[in-house]
Amino acid sequence: MSTSIRFKLSFMMFLEFFIWGAWFVTLGSFLIKNLNASQFEISNVFSTQSLGAIIAPFIIGMIADRYFNAERILGILHLAGAFLMFQMYKAVDVAVFYPYVLTYMILYMPTLSLVNSVSFRQLTNPEKQFSSIRVFGTIGWIVAGFTISLLGWDSSDGAADGALKNTFLMASVASLVLGLFSFVLPKTPPVKVADGEKPSFASMVGLDAITLLKDKNYLVFFISSILICIPLAFYYQNANPFLLEIGLTNATGKMAIGQVSEAVFLLLLPILFVRFGFKKTIMIGMLAWVVRYLMFAYGNAGDLSFMLIIGIALHGICYDFFFVSGQIYTDAKAGLKYKSAAQGLITLATYGIGQLIGFWVAGFIGEKYQGIKATDVAGFWQQTWIVPAGIAFVVLIIFMILFKNEKIESKTV
Known part of the structure; x- marks a missing residue:
């Protein structure tokens, strides 16, 4: 090149x-x-x-x-x-x-x-x-x-x-x-496919890969992916207002620590994926969501500001260990015929359906505790962050119980 x-x-x-x-x-x-x-x-x-x-x-x-x-x-x-x-x-x-x-x-x-x-x-x-x-x-x-x-x-x-x-x-x-x-x-x-025809629209949006949901393990992962996007939406919607309102200086700049973490763990993921296996890697990612939101719930911009920084820095584990590992798992399960369609399906489910539900839930929770905010900003945010921590914990337990450990082999890793 x-x-x-x-x-x-x-x-x-x-x-x-x-x-x-x-x-x-x-x-x-x-x-x-x-x-x-x-x-x-x-x-x-x-x-x-x-x-x-x-x-x-x-x-x-x-x-x-x-x-x-x-x-x-x-x-x-x-x-x-x-x-x-x-x-x-x-x-x-x-x-x-x-x-x-x-x-x-x-x-x-x-x-x-x-x-x-x-x-x-x-x-x-x-x-x-x-x-x-x-x-x-x-x-x-x-x-x-x-x-x-x-x-x-x-x-x-x-x-x-x-x-x-x-x-x-x-x-x-x-x-x-x-x-x-x-x-x-x-x-x-x-690009035209071998027979001179364009790929079907169904394959492009992932509909051809619905057959993967017949696999019980993949169905558990698929549902877990949608559910874990609910606490993810809380982060996108609330993290910056939260950090600014509790008085963390240079909040937006410090949030970039999350992207630095994402880049670092993206490079480490292939090694960790092989070491821990798929199920444990995914569970570590889910657990990181729980820990992150608890850090936000009980940290502050003063003597406990380190908890906020740790919560931000956990973004690499939260995102890479679940979403990137999930892409690897999807690629391995799909096989040659459904590779592109399967990635389209999981993207539609997470960034589309999962986060759409998550943003609505975040709005409902924010409105529910809005009355607290006028007199107790810290209390408002504590209540707000405990909810996604609880959701992530429930998803972790569901995945741990229902997903059967299996060996994943993929050329991506």
Whole structure:
């Protein structure tokens, strides 16, 4: 792979995740401080990510993957995204904001698959080369978080002045840059299968892989994956507002520790996966969710701030040990015929259905304890975090009892 192509793919990944990290991390805080949103309104806004994940296969499967070069549709989607981000920057209330964020997420979620498509088509040895390209996406997310804290947009003074809305302006500019840059990316035309026909839409969205659910072990894993996304949604929706409201300094920058942890454990996962096996690896990931939320529930921004940092740093174990291990397990169980369809199915179930339920549950819990918040902010957040800790613990017990240990062999590991 030439240096020029490596730079283009790395810069593409950097911007792709810089854009997401530039506004999504602080979205909950923005909705509370700038738009005075209720807990249910916040849940509706966050749910647009799940709706985007559900609708994304239609865009990729029925339009982009059939008629257009991947890099061109990537550019068009990000140019449209730049406009929508600018409209979100100007929004003065949730009613105005919501249609723009919904449309944006429907257009953005497909780009996560498109950047992978553009990359894989240029790699001669994806198993060895992709991680060195993809890591720039994690770096982009980290840089976005540090930039927000460095500029003070998430500080108490910045929030009071409405500075959090600048995150959308920053994301808009980055989206514009990536939109234009996409047109100089390596050409990635649609690929025809051996018989000259396009893959069926059912296979693209994972419907062909439903047959895997006949396997009891995989069914247990599948249901557990949906359920564990409920506590995951609590983190996305509440972590930044929580850290800011209890007074943790440079909260958004410190949240980037989670992405650093994710990168480190992603590199360690193949070794740990072989050492512990699939079931124990998954259970460690579930247990990490329980510990993380208990750290949030009983930590504070003072003498117990180390508990908050540990909770943030556990993100690598929480995410990699469950979701990445789950992708490996799915790949091994699917076999050659259903590999792509199975990954589509598990993605639709987790980022689509699972998190959609999770955001609604998080909104319900936030609204339920809202009365406490006026007089006891710390108490409000303690009650809020205990709920996902309990859910994660129940899922852990269900998985431990019902999932039968089995040896997993995959070329991915």
